[in-house]
Amino acid sequence: MGGFLLRKVGAALIVLVLASMLVFVGVRAIPGDPALALGGESRDPAVLSAIRHKYGLDQPVPVQYLRWVSLAVQGDLGTDQRELPVARTIVQRLPITLELAGLAILIGSVIGIVAGVLAAVRRGKAADYVATTVALAGLSVPHFWLGILMIIYFAVRLHWLPAGGYVAFSANPIQNLEHMLMPAIVLGTGLSAVLMRQMRSSMLSALGADYVRTARAKGLSEWSVVGKHALRNSLITVTTVIGLQLGALISGAVITEQIFVIPGFGRLTIDAVNQRDYTLLQGVVLVAAAGYVVVNLVVDVVYSLLNPRIRVAGARR
Amino acid sequence: MSFVDAAAAINPRARRRRLLRKRFLRRPLAIVGLLVALAFIVSAILAPLIAPYSASATDFNATLAPPFSPHHLLGTDELGRDQLSRIIWGSRASIQAGVLSTLLAIVIAVPIGIVAGYYRGWIDPVIARLTDVLLAFPFLVLAVGLAAILGPSLTNATLALGIGAVPGLIRIARGEALALREEDYVRAAVANGASDVFILRRHVLPNMLSTLIVQATVTIPAAIIGEAVLSFLGLGVQPPTPSWGVMLSDAQSYIAQAPRLAIFPGIAIFICSLSFNLLGDGLRDVLDPRTTR
Numbered sequence: 001m002g003g004f005l006l007r008k009v010g011a012a013l014i015v016l017v018l019a020s021m022l023v024f025v026g027v028r029a030i031p032g033d034p035a036l037a038l039g040g041e042s043r044d045p046a047v048l049s050a051i052r053h054k055y056g057l058d059q060p061v062p063v064q065y066l067r068w069v070s071l072a073v074q075g076d077l078g079t080d081q082r083e084l085p086v087a088r089t090i091v092q093r094l095p096i097t098l099e100l101a102g103l104a105i106l107i108g109s110v111i112g113i114v115a116g117v118l119a120a121v122r123r124g125k126a127a128d129y130v131a132t133t134v135a136l137a138g139l140s141v142p143h144f145w146l147g148i149l150m151i152i153y154f155a156v157r158l159h160w161l162p163a164g165g166y167v168a169f170s171a172n173p174i175q176n177l178e179h180m181l182m183p184a185i186v187l188g189t190g191l192s193a194v195l196m197r198q199m200r201s202s203m204l205s206a207l208g209a210d211y212v213r214t215a216r217a218k219g220l221s222e223w224s225v226v227g228k229h230a231l232r233n234s235l236i237t238v239t240t241v242i243g244l245q246l247g248a249l250i251s252g253a254v255i256t257e258q259i260f261v262i263p264g265f266g267r268l269t270i271d272a273v274n275q276r277d278y279t280l281l282q283g284v285v286l287v288a289a290a291g292y293v294v295v296n297l298v299v300d301v302v303y304s305l306l307n308p309r310i311r312v313a314g315a316r317r
Numbered sequence: 318m319s320f321v322d323a324a325a326a327i328n329p330r331a332r333r334r335r336l337l338r339k340r341f342l343r344r345p346l347a348i349v350g351l352l353v354a355l356a357f358i359v360s361a362i363l364a365p366l367i368a369p370y371s372a373s374a375t376d377f378n379a380t381l382a383p384p385f386s387p388h389h390l391l392g393t394d395e396l397g398r399d400q401l402s403r404i405i406w407g408s409r410a411s412i413q414a415g416v417l418s419t420l421l422a423i424v425i426a427v428p429i430g431i432v433a434g435y436y437r438g439w440i441d442p443v444i445a446r447l448t449d450v451l452l453a454f455p456f457l458v459l460a461v462g463l464a465a466i467l468g469p470s471l472t473n474a475t476l477a478l479g480i481g482a483v484p485g486l487i488r489i490a491r492g493e494a495l496a497l498r499e500e501d502y503v504r505a506a507v508a509n510g511a512s513d514v515f516i517l518r519r520h521v522l523p524n525m526l527s528t529l530i531v532q533a534t535v536t537i538p539a540a541i542i543g544e545a546v547l548s549f550l551g552l553g554v555q556p557p558t559p560s561w562g563v564m565l566s567d568a569q570s571y572i573a574q575a576p577r578l579a580i581f582p583g584i585a586i587f588i589c590s591l592s593f594n595l596l597g598d599g600l601r602d603v604l605d606p607r608t609t610r
Binding site: 011022031136137139140141152156248254255 | 573
């Protein structure tokens with residue numbers, strides 16, 4: 001187990017370092033001189049070179065990278081165009097997106113798992129057909145459009161829910177949930193379609209496995225066979241799929257927050273691009289990549305704890 | 318045994334083709350998917366011939382006309398531009414982004430995946446880590462970054478969507494190559510002294526083709542939605558060029574006055590990507606007998 005853990009953490013670290021290099025090089029590939037942007041109206045060479053010196057832009061690129069990384073590791077991602085620390089802005093915005101993503105995962109996995117189990121148990125029957133078709137439609141529908149439709153219907157026409165905006169949970173929990181409900185449903189339905197398909201196919205292969213046949217042969221009730229034996233094993237696979245879907249979830253959050261005017265991490269990303277604020281963009285992208293790597297490392301490790309066969313197979317490879 | 322059966326029995330390839338066609342024709346949803354997808358491709362190609370108006374033609378006598386107006390089947394927008402025409406012209410951006418980004422991803426990913434899976438050795442883990450690095454960037458974040466570096470345009474959106482699809486395809490091609498190298502016919506070819514290039518071209522690539530076709534068919538709709546998202550955010554097709562995402566973005570200003578402006582382009586995206594997904598699901602059932610159904 002120790003060796004397995006070490007290998008996984010090592011691989012994740014390598015990925016993180018390469019990803020940070022990619023972010024750094026990528027941001028430097030953006031056309032335009034940051035010193036000119038920071039200098040505002042000034043075109044005075046002395047001012048510009050002072051700015052370059054202040055931000056270390058006159059140093060060789062590898063030196064700049066090492067400086068940036070060593071500061072980033074300490075939680076300092078530099079200051080953005082408004083002279084605000086990027087790390088603090090991200091820490092302020094991230095919880096909003098985490099709440100949105102958490103609610104979306106909750107909605108998506110409840111719908112996805114229930115529908116997937118139902119479809120697998122009733123394989124080939126009407127329920128299976130309906131669930132499979134709805135899931136395929138769910139994969140094909142652009143979710144941001146679903147969001148627009150919900151705004152048209154539930155906000156503009158019926159006035160049931162606010163069309164957009166955000167209220168902190170600490171300020172007013174009820175209003176917070178009212179603002180989060182539609183975005184979470186929009187983000188969650190996409191996830192539910194993916195999870196439903198995954199759940200259905202894992203359940204089908206579990207229901208065909210030997211241990212389920214043994215359970216049936218022992219005369220266990222159908223409820224116990226499906227719920228205790230097949231479901232538990234299928235849930236492990238689905239958990240890893242949720243981890244892999246994190247990237248899609250972040251992408252989804254970017255557009256969902258844009259539509260519902262939620263000042264979260266996703267909106268911050270778009271703002272950073274639109275305002276050409278590269279320090280901010282660099283920090284945001286780095287945090288998104290690091291989050292993905294860490295979550296998937298955790299999922300990997302948890303998965304191997306739940307399913308020892310993976311560890312053995314991993315070592316043999 | 319009839320003559321046809323006898324011929325089929327002799328030629329296994331013809332027999333397999335006949336079997337696949339028969340299996341495909343038993344799936345009405347897949348056939349519908351194929352026909353609708355083809356219709357979208359044809360309408361994208363023939364847009365100048367079939368669209369009633371040009372995409373930018375304005376009719377100021379009929380601004381914000383409702384659907385089923387005498388001259389405008391799906392109504393007009395705030396500038397009196399015909400919605401149906403804009404949807405037809407807009408399909409060009411969607412189909413181009415969907416198909417080209419998928420082709421780009423396959424051209425990049427398949428050779429890399431094959432090398433990783435077939436040769437293994439030191440190159441396999443190196444490619445695996447690089448794939449992980451790419452996966453760590455959510456496609457939209459990647460696209461946002463590319464748009465910032467290269468400037469927003471349909472070409473760059475297509476590029477971003479293609480690169481975004483690469484890591485997943487590398488993993489699939491690698492998995493296939495890994496399984497195929499253990500096949501008896503590959504071992505026999507190796508024993509016969511066949512070159513690697515010959516084996517890869519003659520045995521490995523053709524045998525992963527069905528998996529790749531299925532993957533391509535389900536990557537296209539994802540890219541079509543991706544293009545709409547990017548254009549909606551202003552990172553893809555730039556107005557006034559029509560694209561379904563641009564139309565949805567424009568419609569947001571008139572959401573209380575004319576919500577239908579936001580409805581038709583969305584339906585177009587939905588039907589177009591659904592058709593490819595139906596086709597892909599059907600092809601998976603037909604070509605890949607391993608999936609349980």
